[in-house]
Amino acid sequence: MATSGAKRASRAEIRVWRAVLLTSFLGLWEAATRWGWVDRFFVSQPTELAAQLGEWIWTGFIFRHLLVTMKETLIGFVLGTVLGVAIGFIFAHWETLAHVFDPLMVALNAMPRVVLAPLFILWFGLGLLSKVVMVISLVFFVVFFSTFTGLREVDRDLVNNARILGASPRHLIRHVLLPSALTWIFASLRTSVGFALIGAVVGEYLGSHEGMGYVISYAESMFNATGVLAGLIVLMAAVMVIDVALKRLDVRFSYWKPTRW
Amino acid sequence: MAGPGRTGAIALERVTQRFPVPREDREFTAVQDVSLDVCAGEFVSIVGPSGCGKSTLLSLVAGLVPATSGRVTIDGQVVAGVNPRLGFVFQRDAIFPWKTVAQNVGLPLLFRGVNASSARPRVAEWIGRIGLTGFEHYHPYQLSGGMRKRVALAMTMVYEPEIVLMDEPFGALDVQTRNLMENDLLEIWAQLQRTVVFVTHDLEEAIALSDRIVVMTASPGRVKAVYPIDLPRPRSVTEIRFHPDFGRLYETIWKDLRDEVRVGYERSQKGLAG
Numbered sequence: 001m002a003t004s005g006a007k008r009a010s011r012a013e014i015r016v017w018r019a020v021l022l023t024s025f026l027g028l029w030e031a032a033t034r035w036g037w038v039d040r041f042f043v044s045q046p047t048e049l050a051a052q053l054g055e056w057i058w059t060g061f062i063f064r065h066l067l068v069t070m071k072e073t074l075i076g077f078v079l080g081t082v083l084g085v086a087i088g089f090i091f092a093h094w095e096t097l098a099h100v101f102d103p104l105m106v107a108l109n110a111m112p113r114v115v116l117a118p119l120f121i122l123w124f125g126l127g128l129l130s131k132v133v134m135v136i137s138l139v140f141f142v143v144f145f146s147t148f149t150g151l152r153e154v155d156r157d158l159v160n161n162a163r164i165l166g167a168s169p170r171h172l173i174r175h176v177l178l179p180s181a182l183t184w185i186f187a188s189l190r191t192s193v194g195f196a197l198i199g200a201v202v203g204e205y206l207g208s209h210e211g212m213g214y215v216i217s218y219a220e221s222m223f224n225a226t227g228v229l230a231g232l233i234v235l236m237a238a239v240m241v242i243d244v245a246l247k248r249l250d251v252r253f254s255y256w257k258p259t260r261w
Numbered sequence: 262m263a264g265p266g267r268t269g270a271i272a273l274e275r276v277t278q279r280f281p282v283p284r285e286d287r288e289f290t291a292v293q294d295v296s297l298d299v300c301a302g303e304f305v306s307i308v309g310p311s312g313c314g315k316s317t318l319l320s321l322v323a324g325l326v327p328a329t330s331g332r333v334t335i336d337g338q339v340v341a342g343v344n345p346r347l348g349f350v351f352q353r354d355a356i357f358p359w360k361t362v363a364q365n366v367g368l369p370l371l372f373r374g375v376n377a378s379s380a381r382p383r384v385a386e387w388i389g390r391i392g393l394t395g396f397e398h399y400h401p402y403q404l405s406g407g408m409r410k411r412v413a414l415a416m417t418m419v420y421e422p423e424i425v426l427m428d429e430p431f432g433a434l435d436v437q438t439r440n441l442m443e444n445d446l447l448e449i450w451a452q453l454q455r456t457v458v459f460v461t462h463d464l465e466e467a468i469a470l471s472d473r474i475v476v477m478t479a480s481p482g483r484v485k486a487v488y489p490i491d492l493p494r495p496r497s498v499t500e501i502r503f504h505p506d507f508g509r510l511y512e513t514i515w516k517d518l519r520d521e522v523r524v525g526y527e528r529s530q531k532g533l534a535g
Contacts (some may be wrong), residue, residue, distance in 0.1 A: 160325055161355035165416065166345040166372035174366065179359040256359040256400045 044226040052230040062234060068211040070238065072128055072200040076135020077193065084140045085185060088147025089173070099149070109141045114202050121207040128166075131203035131211070138199040142192040143185065150184030151177055186250045193242050197235060267301035268336050269423035269456035271322055276331035278317050290481035291317040294331070297475060297484060298457055301336075301423075306459045306467035308518060309477030309485075310525030316352075317482070319426045323349050326361060335424065345373070345401035345425040352432060354409040356401055357415060362388060363397040365412050366522040369420045386468065389416040391445070407438035414442075418449060426454040431466070443498040451495055464518060468510055469498040476517050479525035486517050 009017075026046045032038050033045040040048070056062035091098040119136055126128035154177055162176045204213025211234055220228025276295045278481050279288040307315050321333050324343045333340040335347075356365050356514035366387055369495045372379040388394055389409035401409055410430065417425060431439045447470060450457055461467050467474050468490055476485045492504055501507060 005328070140332040155355070157351045157353060158357065160323075161349065161351060162357075162368075162372075163325075163343045163346065164323060164345065164349045165369040168372070171372050175357065175360075179357075256402065258402045 006072075028035065039113040041223075042225055044229050048226050049230050050231065052226050053233065056234075057107050061213025062215070064214050065211050066234060066238065067206065069197070069200050069213065069235075072203070072211065073135060073193075073196045075128075076132040076199060077139055077196040079132070080136040080192070081185075081189065082197070083136065084143025084188075087140075088144050088151060088181075089177075091144075092148055092151035092177075105141075105144070109145070113137045113199070117203050117206045126207050126209065130230065131200050131208070134203040135196045135199035138195040139192045142188050142195060146184040146188035147181055150181035153176050153179045153184070182253055186246070186253065190246050190250075192244060193246060194239060198241055201235065267454075269301040270336055271299040271424065271456065271458065272337075273297045273318070273321070274332050274333045274334070276318075276321060276328045276333060277328045278314065278321060278326070280392050280436060292321075293481040293483050295308055295482065295484055295488075296331075297457060301456055302454045304457045304459065304470060304472045305390060305452060305475060306461060306471040306473075307475045307477060308461060308464055308467050308514075308520075309482060310479045310522040311462060312480050312529065313477045313521070314480060315477060318430050319349070319428050319458065319460055322424070323347060323426055326461075343479030346422055347426060348420070350413055350417050350425065350430040352429045354401075354406075354413045354471035356412050358401045360398055361398050361403070362393055362412055363489065365401070366415045366419055380499060382518040383419055387419045390449070391415045391437060407434055407442065410434060410438075410442060411445075414446070414449075418453070419452065425472070426458065427459045429461055430459075432461070432463075436531060439466075440499050446470070447496060447498070464515060465502065466498070467508060468492070468514070469501050474514060476514060477521070479521045479528065483520065486514075 030046045033040045033043060053062075091101065113134065116129075116137065118139075120130045120133050124133055130184070158176055158180070159172065162172055167175065200211070201213040201216070204211035205217045206213075208214045212231055216228050216231040219225075219231060273295050275504075277293050278291045280290050280291060281287075295318065307318060317326075320339065321328050322335075324333075327341070330514055335344065342384060351406050355369065360368065363384055367380050367384040370383065385394075391414060393408060393411060393415075396408070401412070404412070413430070431442050434442065443466065446457075457472045459467070459470060464474075471490050474490060475487045476488070477483065478485045488510070490510060492506060492510075506518065
């Protein structure tokens with residue numbers, strides 16, 4: 001029996017609504033292009049997209065490029081995260097250092113990294129390295145700022161209590177600071193995964209001979225709207241899969257929090 | 262009662278503590294010229310209006326902050342830095358939300374390098390003493406306020422510190438839970454015979470628990486008066502209130518405290534207006 005007056009839709013209901021929304025969107029799109037309300041050349045067509053995706057999967061063409069993009073994303077993401085957490089810890093521990101570097105960090109973060117991509121390609125070449133650097137430059141700041149904030153928000157009483165209970169600096173990191181900052185770090189990871197993929201794709205888009213960015217860029221140069229959109233759908237699917245994985249990991253580390261659902 | 266050769270005696274000698282006021286070019290004097298001796302095994306309460314530096318005194322004894330001037334000694338040794346021989350029960354329960362009841366209670370032993378096999382029975386014993394057997398694997402968010410306070414108490418007691426500092430530990434609890442906890446505390450104290458310094462703004466609580474009561478003045482905090490509480494022990498906090506001397510003590514100390522509370526209140530009102 002419902003305890004509150006407000007009725008909440010069940011999970012099944014929510015799923016049904018999502019499906020309805022998606023099908024009507026695709027249906028409308030298909031109809032609009034089929035009956036000539038909008039030009040198929042510019043917006044493509046769901047059936048055409050499906051055919052393109054099917055062909056990519058059938059021939060295995062897309063997996064090679066997706067794998068390249070994922071490799072760049074993953075390497076950059078892991079390195080950027082490790083670097084962000086590490087520097088976040090160092091700056092939170094040595095406050096003077098944080099004060100000295102504060103303007104630099106803010107300035108670097110304000111710089112539009114996407115515009116830097118051509119420079120990275122110039123410095124690090126057309127291959128993997130320039131994309132990884134690009135991803136790191138995007139992921140690092142997100143993770144760094146949230147780690148730093150997370151560590152500053154740590155309950156002072158908890159830190160003092162741990163010190164009185166006999167915690168060494170290592171104990172303090174392991175049992176107090178890290179668990180308490182993890183909430184913030186995880187929140188930032190889900191944002192930075194999106195950034196990581198953007199970094200890799202933009203890097204590929206601007207200069208590369210493989211990867212999803214290259215596929216999209218190539219389709220664009222052929223005025224092939226279907227190719228561009230199909231590439232985007234593949235990327236979207238990839239991000240959603242990663243997000244689900246991260247959500248699971250977050251739940252795994254948040255066992256001590258009251259569940260909100 | 263305190264006997265010779267026992268450890269856990271605290272001495273404050275003309276201790277002053279000032280803090281810089283952020284964004285203002287002045288200092289705030291939290292406590293001024295406080296001298297106080299607490300014997301080993303004694304239960305002393307500190308009462309005073311809010312903002313009189315009661316909590317600051319505890320932080321000084323714990324070594325969390327250094328005194329601006331004067332000195333704090335424990336068994337004759339000057340306090341310099343956090344002292345792991347004492348325990349601190351915070352106003353808000355400073356237990357670790359990502360650890361279970363058993364992990365929380367065992368944490369100080371882990372920090373102190375006690376191996377798991379000898380820690381386990383001690384943890385189990387203390388969880389039993391605070392009446393949380395069966396809740397070992399619960400996380401703090403699943404516990405009531407009173408239960409969390411018990412975990413905090415067990416976490417402090419499990420390593421048997423010589424001195425226990427308590428900063429309004431039961432302030433946030435309802436009256437019934439509070440009385441139960443106070444009785445538990447008295448029982449534990451009677452068994453372990455540790456020094457307790459207990460900060461509260463509740464005079465009744467202070468009288469019911471203590472050997473002596475220190476009344477502080479409104480900010481800057483100074484010692485206004487010290488009262489011995491010669492009520493019989495063992496006490497029950499719910500019943501000791503009906504003792505004929507209880508009312509007399511309450512009246513005497515309250516007269517002292519009342520003026521300070523009024524000064525503190527007027528100042529806080531002015532602060533709000535200004």
